[in-house]
Amino acid sequence: MKTVNHWIDGKSVEGGSGTYGPVTDPATGAVTTRVAFASVEEVDAAVAAAKAAYATWGGSSLAARTSVLFRYRALLDAHRDELAALITAEHGKVHSDALGEVARGLEIVELACGITTQLKGELSTQVASRVDVASIRQPLGVVAGITPFNFPAMVPMWMFPLAIACGNTFVLKPSEKDPSPAIRLAELAAEAGLPDGVLNVVNGDRTAVDRLLEHPDVAAVSFVGSTPIARHIHTTATAHGKRVQALGGAKNHMLVLPDADLDAAADAAVSAAYGSAGERCMAISAVVAVGGTGDELVAKIRERAEKIKIGPGDDPTSEMGPLITKAHRDKVASYVHDAAAQGAEVVLDGTGFTVAGYEDGHWIGLSLLDKVPTTADAYRDEIFGPVLCVLRVATYEEGVALINASPWGNGTAVFTRDGGAARRFQLEVEAGMVGVNVPIPVPVGYHSFGGWKHSLFGDHHIYGNDGVHFYTRGKVVTTRWPDPADGGVDLGFPHHR
Numbered sequence: 001m002k003t004v005n006h007w008i009d010g011k012s013v014e015g016g017s018g019t020y021g022p023v024t025d026p027a028t029g030a031v032t033t034r035v036a037f038a039s040v041e042e043v044d045a046a047v048a049a050a051k052a053a054y055a056t057w058g059g060s061s062l063a064a065r066t067s068v069l070f071r072y073r074a075l076l077d078a079h080r081d082e083l084a085a086l087i088t089a090e091h092g093k094v095h096s097d098a099l100g101e102v103a104r105g106l107e108i109v110e111l112a113c114g115i116t117t118q119l120k121g122e123l124s125t126q127v128a129s130r131v132d133v134a135s136i137r138q139p140l141g142v143v144a145g146i147t148p149f150n151f152p153a154m155v156p157m158w159m160f161p162l163a164i165a166c167g168n169t170f171v172l173k174p175s176e177k178d179p180s181p182a183i184r185l186a187e188l189a190a191e192a193g194l195p196d197g198v199l200n201v202v203n204g205d206r207t208a209v210d211r212l213l214e215h216p217d218v219a220a221v222s223f224v225g226s227t228p229i230a231r232h233i234h235t236t237a238t239a240h241g242k243r244v245q246a247l248g249g250a251k252n253h254m255l256v257l258p259d260a261d262l263d264a265a266a267d268a269a270v271s272a273a274y275g276s277a278g279e280r281c282m283a284i285s286a287v288v289a290v291g292g293t294g295d296e297l298v299a300k301i302r303e304r305a306e307k308i309k310i311g312p313g314d315d316p317t318s319e320m321g322p323l324i325t326k327a328h329r330d331k332v333a334s335y336v337h338d339a340a341a342q343g344a345e346v347v348l349d350g351t352g353f354t355v356a357g358y359e360d361g362h363w364i365g366l367s368l369l370d371k372v373p374t375t376a377d378a379y380r381d382e383i384f385g386p387v388l389c390v391l392r393v394a395t396y397e398e399g400v401a402l403i404n405a406s407p408w409g410n411g412t413a414v415f416t417r418d419g420g421a422a423r424r425f426q427l428e429v430e431a432g433m434v435g436v437n438v439p440i441p442v443p444v445g446y447h448s449f450g451g452w453k454h455s456l457f458g459d460h461h462i463y464g465n466d467g468v469h470f471y472t473r474g475k476v477v478t479t480r481w482p483d484p485a486d487g488g489v490d491l492g493f494p495h496h497r
């Protein structure tokens with residue numbers, strides 16, 4: 001069986017604590033790998049390596065940092081297929097989707113290659129006689145990242161490339177369910193010339209996370225995962241004096257207005273609800289049909305959903321793979337089983353589905369629930385599986401009120417041909433990312449990603465300008481090169497003349 005170790009100070013480090021967790025191939029249900037779970041001492045070793053590396057890396061030139069990042073970008077580009085295969089083997093998503101994940105992660109490496117522009121400061125000359133003021137941004141020190149299972153390469157790449165480009169050093173704690181891509185990312189960074197200790201990976205569970213949240217040498221924590229854990233991370237790490245951005249779960253709504261192109265809306269709903277088996281924080285999980293659109297829209301969604309081919313992620317004909325664990329598959333199925341009793345109409349029931357030859361895989365088919373009441377668990381909870389709820393409302397206003405009543409506010413979308421309605425929606429909806437005829441509005445790398453309400457705890461969105469701000473702190477330098485005429489004692493508060 002393969003073993004996944006830690007990556008500390010530029011080398012693979014075996015788990016000294018002797019505790020391991022199982023990693024499963026979701027398509028076969030077989031345990032293929034064991035992953036080391038870090039003890040407090042192992043986390044401390046990673047933080048110590050990062051702290052020692054910061055002494056040099058924090059003061060290294062922008063040219064030195066970006067030359068490593070450019071080489072890293074080229075290496076990642078050359079290893080896209082290998083990284084995607086690692087993702088599929090442990091996460092289960094289909095290869096084309098895994099390639100998309102690698103591409104979106106690469107975007108942030110490309111952004112980090114341009115850090116020279118992002119880190120340019122501001123200078124005001126002659127604010128008073130012979131006085132200049134410069135605003136500069138400096139790195140924080142050691143930064144920790146804690147990431148979820150559903151994007152085992154992309155979400156780590158949302159964090160560490162920008163953090164290290166800004167001059168920080170990094171300790172990553174990836175999901176214990178699919179840890180191999182993160183280790184490969186660290187190996188490739190070393191191959192690109194990143195000095196030892198700048199990027200470290202500790203594997204493990206809550207023990208490792210809680211140590212990072214409390215460690216006095218960790219200056220900031222980036223987290224992406226479920227809402228309850230995001231809240232715990234934010235509360236605990238801020239109580240220990242750290243800067244924190246903690247991105248949580250979601251329930252993303254797609255509002256379909258009566259004038260929308262219903263074929264385009266149905267294509268978008270099916271792609272966004274069932275892609276990656278619904279295990280995306282930006283998945284559309286609730287379609288809100290306005291006016292009389294419901295019947296026709298549900299029929300079009302059903303027709304498309306019935307044609308989706310489910311199978312192992314490494315089969316190029318598969319469009320949707322299995323879920324991450326058996327327990328998660330059963331939990332997702334329970335929402336579909338309970339839906340009718342809670343007032344929904346079950347149009348498609350994907351439970352009980354299996355793939356011939358892969359009977360122990362974590363399979364579930366596509367489910368479509370119509371006329372779902374807002375009180376049903378399938379609507380109230382983040383299911384994180386291939387279950388799409390359709391809700392019906394009479395008017396645009398009712399639809400927006402329904403969306404705004406949700407405790408989450410990650411992404412949302414409106415489908416319409418009416419520019420005025422789309423503009424109104426952008427301004428009125430309470431969510432961090434809005435799509436107009438775009439169902440999964442994940443911002444490009446040079447804009448920032450983040451939700452509102454229970455989808456994000458902290459003040460900064462991730463990557464883009466917000467990412468640069470999160471991973472740096474401001475300093476303002478006021479300079480005078482005195483002239484003999486400036487002499488003399490003055491006890492007054494300094495003011496500018």
Ligand code: NAD
Pocket residue numbers: 146147148149150151155173174175176204205206209210224225226227229230232247248249250280281382384410451455
């Ligand atoms: P999760 O919250 O269970 O785990 C995320 C990370 O936290 C993992 O590294 C895990 O080891 C760690 N963790 C789990 N329980 C912990 C605990 N009690 N104490 C400390 N650390 C703990 O999330 P997941 O199941 O891996 O990922 C799916 C979730 O992530 C979904 O809710 C999804 O919406 C969310 N997500 C959000 C975004 C976003 O950008 N907002 C992106 C991707 C995923």
